[in-house]
Amino acid sequence: MHKKVITGIVIGILLFSLAVSMAFRGNAGRTDQNAGTGEQIAIVRIEGTIMSSAPGGFGSAGVASSERIVSELKEARENPDIKAVILKLNTGGGTVVGSDEIGREVERVRKAGKVVVAAMGEMAASGGYWVSCKADKIVANPGTFTGSIGVIMQLTEMEDLFKKLGIEVNNITTGPYKDMGSSNKELSPAEREIFQALVNDTYEEFIKVVAEGRKMDPVKVRKLADGRIYTGKQAKQLGLVDELGDFNDAVRITAELAGIKGEPELIEMTGEKFLWQEILGGLQGKNQLIPVPLEGLLLLPNKVVAPMNSNVQ
Structure with a gap:
């Protein structure tokens, strides 16, 4: 009986979510936020951990899927009524590939003659900063973490734990490095060198992205690129962002750059979310940076820093 009640509640939530989404499907999330001059600014949200694609089901909450974001940027690029794009960021970064895919599409939007402004929220760090550097301007709140x-690259070594538990794992490979990074064995010096080369190669690309995007000397960028987080105010002083302000300031700056006279129409590009995603997102924690396991090269802060009600946890 207890299981039937729980099942009924879950089904009820899903059906209600479906009903809500169907009710707004006609708008598909493209709601005009402000009736103004008729000249439009698209708002593309980059919130949560940046990944190439969101995992299905319950793991999709809190993920900024580059697949979705690139699609929205492409739609904005091809829509003649949209004069500019604001990237609304609240992310601690994510995967290298996901960040690069979004950055490349931002470049295409700019090449199409449309202004792109990055508006930073609580956090726009690492991969979020990579993407921001592709924009025409970066606007950060003084308290933003960027x-x-x-x-x-995070590797977990569990060899000693396996031994204590009496677990023996045998790796059968076609080469000496096929199982490098496996949790059941110690990382050898040669393997560490290979992994370090991967990290260094991506780091050099990050330096290039920042130097080109910010029009800064790579030597200066390298001095700032030791992995530390800066506040928006510090970033402004160091030349890592252009302006300090809130989202309204970002809208004003975007309109000015795009030559929009009067009040622009803000078009929300991010598609609909089912109610259960919002609920699960709240249960997971709004500021959780890594809602699902990630592997490989990551553009994330060296420590998870989650601003919540002006406190760092």
Whole structure:
């Protein structure tokens, strides 16, 4: 009986989510936020951990899927009524590939003659800063956490734990490096060198992205790129962002750059979310940076820093 009640509640939530989404499907999330001159600015949200694609089901909450974001940027690029794009960021970064895919599409939007402005929220660090550097202008709140220019690869070694538990894992490979990084064995010096080369290669690309985007000397960028996080105010002083302000300031700056006279129409590009995604996102924690396991090269802060009600946890 208890299981039937729980099942009924879950089904009820899903059906209600479907009903809500169907009710707004006609708008598909493209709601005009402000009736103004008729000249439009698209708002593309980059919130949560940046990944190439969101995992299905319950793991999709809190993920900024480059697949979705690139699609929205492409739609904005091809829509003649949209004069500019604001990237609304609240992300601690994510995967290298996801960040690069978004950055490349931002470049295409700019090449199409449309202004792109990055508006930073609580956090736009590491991969979020990579993407921001592709924009025409970066607007940050004085308290924004940004920067964290660097790359991290996280490997977990559990060999001693396996031995204590009496677990023996045998790796059968076609080459000496096919199982490098496996949790059941110690990382050899040669393997560490290979992994470090991967990290260094991506780091050099990050330096290039920042130097070109910010029009800064790579030597100066390298001095700032030790992985540390900066506040928006510090970033402004160091030349890592252009302006300090809130989202309204970002809208004003974008309109000015795009030559829009009067009040622009803000078009929300991010598609609909089912109610259960919002609920699960709240249960996971709004500021959780890594909602799902990640592997490989990551553009994330060296420590998870989650601003919440002006406190760092």
